[in-house]
Amino acid sequence: MAATHTVSDRIAQANQELTRWEVAAGLALTAGLLIGLLLLQQPLAHDGLHNFRHAAGVVCH
Amino acid sequence: MFRASLRRGLTAGAVGGLLFGLFTALVANPLVGYTESLAHAHEHAPGQGHVMPETVTAAASVAGGVVWGVLLGGVVFGVLYYLTEPALPGAGSTKRYVLAAAGFLTVSGGPWLLLPPQPAGVAHTTPVGTRIGWYLAAAATAAVACTLAVVVFRRLAQTGVAVRFAALAGLLPFGLLAILLVLGPSGTAVGDVPGTVVLAYRGVVVAGQAGLWVVLAAVHGRLSHRRKQRLAVGPNETLPTD
Numbered sequence: 001m002a003a004t005h006t007v008s009d010r011i012a013q014a015n016q017e018l019t020r021w022e023v024a025a026g027l028a029l030t031a032g033l034l035i036g037l038l039l040l041q042q043p044l045a046h047d048g049l050h051n052f053r054h055a056a057g058v059v060c061h
Numbered sequence: 062m063f064r065a066s067l068r069r070g071l072t073a074g075a076v077g078g079l080l081f082g083l084f085t086a087l088v089a090n091p092l093v094g095y096t097e098s099l100a101h102a103h104e105h106a107p108g109q110g111h112v113m114p115e116t117v118t119a120a121a122s123v124a125g126g127v128v129w130g131v132l133l134g135g136v137v138f139g140v141l142y143y144l145t146e147p148a149l150p151g152a153g154s155t156k157r158y159v160l161a162a163a164g165f166l167t168v169s170g171g172p173w174l175l176l177p178p179q180p181a182g183v184a185h186t187t188p189v190g191t192r193i194g195w196y197l198a199a200a201a202t203a204a205v206a207c208t209l210a211v212v213v214f215r216r217l218a219q220t221g222v223a224v225r226f227a228a229l230a231g232l233l234p235f236g237l238l239a240i241l242l243v244l245g246p247s248g249t250a251v252g253d254v255p256g257t258v259v260l261a262y263r264g265v266v267v268a269g270q271a272g273l274w275v276v277l278a279a280v281h282g283r284l285s286h287r288r289k290q291r292l293a294v295g296p297n298e299t300l301p302t303d
Contacts, residue, residue: 005147006147006148007144007145007147007148009147010143010144010146011144013062013063014063014143014144017062017063018063026140030132030135030136033128034132049121049122049125050118050122050181051085051089051090051093051118051119051122051181052085052089052121052122052123052125052126052129053125054089054093054178054179054180054181054266055084055085055088055089055090055093055122055126055266055269056081056125056126056129056169056266056269056270057169057173057177057178057263057266057267057270
């Protein structure tokens with residue numbers, strides 16, 4: 001395990017460990033989940049997550 | 062190393078998410094039902110509002126809580142903690158609680174200054190598109206304020222200023238949030254839910270989210286501690302089963 005003491009070291013290390021596709025897939029998954037949870041206004045999903053949105057204080061109510 | 066970190070973040074997220082799902086089921090679901098019964102001027106008019114039975118809504122909300130926890134755990138503790146850990150102030154678990162506080166302020170706390178959580182039965186008067194825009198602006202501002210706070214603290218601590226003064230100075234960037242209050246929409250809401258109930262409701266929501274972040278930080282610290290112990294024993298030796 002290499003000593004990593006700065007943020008740029010960490011970014012460089014992550015760069016080495018991950019392929020471009022893995023990064024893209026991770027970002028896409030995160031964006032998808034965020035949109036799904038926060039921005040979805042379709043009645044079915046909106047209503048289904050009604051109590052969750054209130055419990056978490058999500059602003060799109 | 063990155064993968065191991067991501068795995069720890071996701072595990073912490075799953076634990077936090079399950080607990081938050083439980084919180085949703087045991088506390089939030091009944092509370093939402095109660096405030097809804099108090100309200101008469103709710104945007105979902107009775108009879109046509111809910112397209113699904115209550116049980117489905119409740120179950121979906123629990124599942125939503127789990128996904129929420131996994132998302133926060135994976136992104137904030139899996140990825141961001143790995144990347145920013147060298148720059149976070151403090152040592153060991155302090156770093157995790159600093160990140161958790163920054164996460165809470167960015168995802169929830171900052172935006173709530175403009176758009177406080179509303180109980181079911183109280184409708185925002187600002188349209189949803191505007192609110193999402195302001196949510197993103199508030200989250201970005203809070204993220205910038207948190208980053209600046211850490212930068213200010215580190216700079217001052219490096220120059221030999223006493224830690225408590227550096228920490229006080231680190232609070233100054235949060236003044237940026239005041240800009241939001243000046244520029245943002247004046248948060249008006251309409252509904253028949255009494256003010257005290259709204260206040261109690263907000264308390265529960267704030268406690269729920271703050272609790273989720275504390276659980277994330279605690280479980281993540283626990284997992285990393287166990288990993289360190291394993292590394293100390295050595296990869297070729299067997300661990301005592303506990």
